[in-house]
Amino acid sequence: MTHDIELTVNGVAHSVSVEPRKTLLSVLRDQLHMTGTKEGCSTGDCGACTVILDGKTVTSCLVLGVEADGSDVTTIEGIATCEELHPVQEAIVEKGGVQCGFCTAGIIVSSVALLNENPKPTPDQIRRGLAGNLCRCTGYTKVIEAVTDAAKKIKKPARRKVSKRK
Ligand code: FES
Numbered sequence: 001m002t003h004d005i006e007l008t009v010n011g012v013a014h015s016v017s018v019e020p021r022k023t024l025l026s027v028l029r030d031q032l033h034m035t036g037t038k039e040g041c042s043t044g045d046c047g048a049c050t051v052i053l054d055g056k057t058v059t060s061c062l063v064l065g066v067e068a069d070g071s072d073v074t075t076i077e078g079i080a081t082c083e084e085l086h087p088v089q090e091a092i093v094e095k096g097g098v099q100c101g102f103c104t105a106g107i108i109v110s111s112v113a114l115l116n117e118n119p120k121p122t123p124d125q126i127r128r129g130l131a132g133n134l135c136r137c138t139g140y141t142k143v144i145e146a147v148t149d150a151a152k153k154i155k156k157p158a159r160r161k162v163s164k165r166k
C-alpha cells in the first residue's frame, strides 16, 4: 500500500506515491532520481544524506517520505545554479576539501545552511555546524578553511534562515 504525497524539491513540485516505510532519502534517490544526496550509514550518524527540509537541516535517512508530505526540500542539486557553483562549492574545490566526495554533498548542504543562519561564522562555529557530517578521507581542516573563504565571498545575507533540527 502506498501513500500519495506532494513535496517541493529545489523549487519544483512533485507528486509521489510512497510506501510508508520508505525514507525521504529513498524517495529522493530512487523515485525522484536525485542521486546527489548520498546514503552512508542509514542510521543518522554520517550526515552524507543531509538535506534542508522546511528550512532545517535533517538527515534524510531518518525522515520518512510520508513525513515530508507538503514540505519544501533543498538537496545538493538545488545549491548551484545552471550558470555557477555556490561559493561554498567553489571554495571546497579551490581548497582541495574533497577527495572521494562521498561526504561532500552533505557537507555542502550543511555549510550553506550554516552560512544562511550565520554569514560570518568563526572556525569553532563552523566545526559545530558541521559536527554531524563525517569525512573519512579529506579531514576537516580544508573544509573549515573553505567555508571561511566562502563566507567572505558571500556579500549579501542569507535568503532564509535555517537551523539544525533536533
Ligand atoms: S546516511 Fe543518513 S546520516 Fe548517514
Ligand code: FES
Binding pocket: 097, 098, 099, 100, 101, 102, 103, 104, 134, 135, 136, 137, 138, 139
Ligand atoms: S571526501 Fe571522502 S569521505 Fe569525505
